[in-house]
Amino acid sequence: MENKTEIIVGENVKFERIRRITGYLVGTTDRFNNAKRAEEKDRVKHQITTAAAN
Numbered sequence: 001m002e003n004k005t006e007i008i009v010g011e012n013v014k015f016e017r018i019r020r021i022t023g024y025l026v027g028t029t030d031r032f033n034n035a036k037r038a039e040e041k042d043r044v045k046h047q048i049t050t051a052a053a054n
Contacts, residue, residue, distance in 0.1 A: 016027050021036050029040055 019026055019029070019040065021029075021032070021040055026032075029037060032040070
């Protein structure tokens with residue numbers, strides 16, 4: 001019988017959200033003006049879902 005090891009890519013890796021607003025990649029919105037803040041607020045937010053383990 002083979003001994004297989006499961007590898008999960010990205011496990012235990014910290015990830016900071018990166019946003020693309022008006023062509024710029026940013027990590028935080030603390031330097032945004034009111035227009036950019038409104039644009040970010042009005043965007044559709046997508047959720048990450050996980051499938052049940054087999």
